[in-house]
Amino acid sequence: MLMKWILRFAGANQIKMKDERFVKLKYHYMTGKRLNLKKVQTFNEKIQWLKLYDRNPEYTKMVDKYEVKKYISEIIGSEYVIPALGIYDKFDDVDFDKLPNKFVMKCTHDSQSTVVCTDKDKLNMEETKKFYDKRLKEEYFFRCREWPYKNVKPRLLIEKYMGSENQKELINYKFFCFNGKPEFLYLSEGVSHQRVSFVDMNYNKTNFYRKNYQPYEKLPEKPVHFEKMKEISKKLSKGIPFVRIDFYEIEGKIYFGEITFYPSSGYMPIEPVEYEKILGDMIELPIEKREVK
16 A cells, blocks of 8 residues: 555656666566666566657657657658647637537547547536646656656647548557567557457467456457558667557558657566566567666
């Protein structure tokens, strides 16, 4: 209970606890294991290390849900970008009369703040305003000390709704890339990720899985542009020790989803447990930063 209180207080109130100390405490609380930053071996341990010591300024715009659209357009083309309908400093700035009946809302600076509106007349404005007023005030970095989010400006992004009659729940293809090479991905469906399964680069189920999600009993059909997704993943992950690149395939077209440097913030429960080390071996930490003082 004491550790839970410390972590909550240190996160929510930005108490001046050093990042290394906070990360070690939270890792122990979440996993029950000690984190030795001088000897990281498993996938989750190396994710913690990358949070603290791999601080490329480019990462900030890559995690900003709005700025990344410009970044992606410059590298692979605007045809892969889901159109933005508006970007706002606060919820009260949004003119809902000018929006279509369906749209998607999310914060630029955090995770899991997406609201999918499929009928504007049924959107609970009071609850939605309360939700985003709170999220826009939060300094997301302090939750888990994921460095790239520290300097992202909190804004409210509204995007075009991309569902269709044939595909209401979009499948997210999340490519895990190691030093510029996609090695596997996981599939998830919808905002709430009802099912999650890992597959390899031949679109076969892997021998490992996430303990906290139900796997697919039957995998969705392989996306038509699977090879192109792999090609784009290589391009976007070039020169990065580890990153996850997300895509959708909608009406036969590829759309970029987001870039994630720290899946589950480095607390992803992988089974069988030996795969934590196997996946960890795939991450080659930057040589010039490997020695932690």
